[in-house]
Amino acid sequence: MAQIQFTNSLTRKKEVFEPLDPTHIRLYACGPTVYDYAHLGNARMAVIFDLLRNVLETRYEKVTYVSNITDIDDKIMTRAKETGKDISDITKLYTAIYNEDMAALGNRAPTIQPHATDHVAEMIAQIEQLIDAGHAYESDGHVLFHVPSFPKYGGLSGRSRDEQIAGARVEVASYKKDAADFVLWKPSSEDEPGWPSPWGRGRPGWHIECSVMSEKHLGLPFDIHGGGADLKFPHHENEIAQSCCAHGNEGDLSAFAKTWIHNGFLTVEGEKMSKSLGNFTLIRDVLDEGVDGIVIRLALLSASYKKPLDWSKELISRMEKMLKRIYTVILDTAEIGTIDLSETHKNDVLAALYNDLNTPQAFADIHRLLSDLERGDVSSEDKEVLRSELLLLCDTLGLKPENAENYLNKADASTLDKALVQKLITERDAAKQNKDYARADALRDELKDMGIALKDGPEGTTWERL
């Protein structure tokens, strides 16, 4: 049996994945702060962890995938002020949009999608634990995590505390004992959202919600914690500090999550796609341009998850071709059955994905299967196996092979008169029979104007949308 391997950011090595509990795999990925439309960077993270979940499910019966919604944050408060809307209206709206966009990309909903505002009591409890353990202190209405109390701080991002201070570009707030200390709780003014707490009315800092929600829904330690590479520091570093220190695990960074997986970000013309540079693309905009969500998914999986991925029109058009080919072959071979593959056989088919989610290799495997399925010198028994392998790979990658027909005939869903198309094809066939090629070509042009491409094959003429 091929072993599943992932690159663990905590050890900076590719490691064989060994579940804490083989009967139940537990996975957490940091989800979005909901104050705006999601962009392709959010999409990359979601697609990669959805794939990771699929891959784990091919080997383990139960996988719990938790991905949160952060619905209390200063950015949301700012947005509320700007628009004059209620905070809860904003978070509800953008949570719904996020989930719609993720579904369009072929992602399944997480097993659990906890909301930060439903966990304030647990956050307060954990902050109290940290104060009791001597890792946090109250100051001027704030509660801060005292970084010097945790000598192993910085182990994930690989930077010592001194290095951070040397490079710090932030002004050190007066209420901090140490420049590296970070906020667990902060006071809210009357017009700001807040919850009662032992330190007065206030709201949580940015990192505590993930520590609390992952622990509550998965238990500690859990198998895999992930997110975008830019969360490594400070977000994930601080999560580790909170969770390890709240439970007396100061000596073991892996007492929170065993394996850390970070995806690389998207670039545009070589530069990071980011809000500050203004070069980000919303998922919604790409979908509105008519690009299928599964095409976006393919594009996001076209490079190793760890590396930067450059977003371009050319990438989309390549992936459109690839998806069309996959779906076409699946439909063309529809009359060929499938067989149940043995566990060993499935392992071989999924070997690329088991090897640190090597999606480019999986794409190469798909291309090989497509070619073999279209060759004339392959027996139908062999094709039955090949087709089974192809469907397994497509399912695991989340490519929705069951949507093949719908995708290829998309035009007929709305405006197209299917009967008229068939009538014109029949007319053209008659014209061809009579060697009236001028008439046949005129009919082809007419259909082309309707958005229909004809394909003459040995079994007759078929059509698809342009």
Added chain:
RNA sequence: GGCGCGGUGGCAGAAUGGCUAUGCAGAGGACUGCAAAUCCUUGUACGCCGGUUCGAUUCCGGCCCGUGCCUCCA
């Protein structure tokens, strides 16, 4: 300034101490009334300089270049 990542053929992008990645684009051929699709064949690589080795794109060192994090960010 500190820490990290990467430099592969026209483009995108993997693996690998010696043997074809794959895809897109290009060239030639088959098929086709036309068109599309498909199939067959095919060219072009491994940033620079040293080292280790029988042999390095792959390991080690130096250099150059690009890029990311250190501040909200997937």
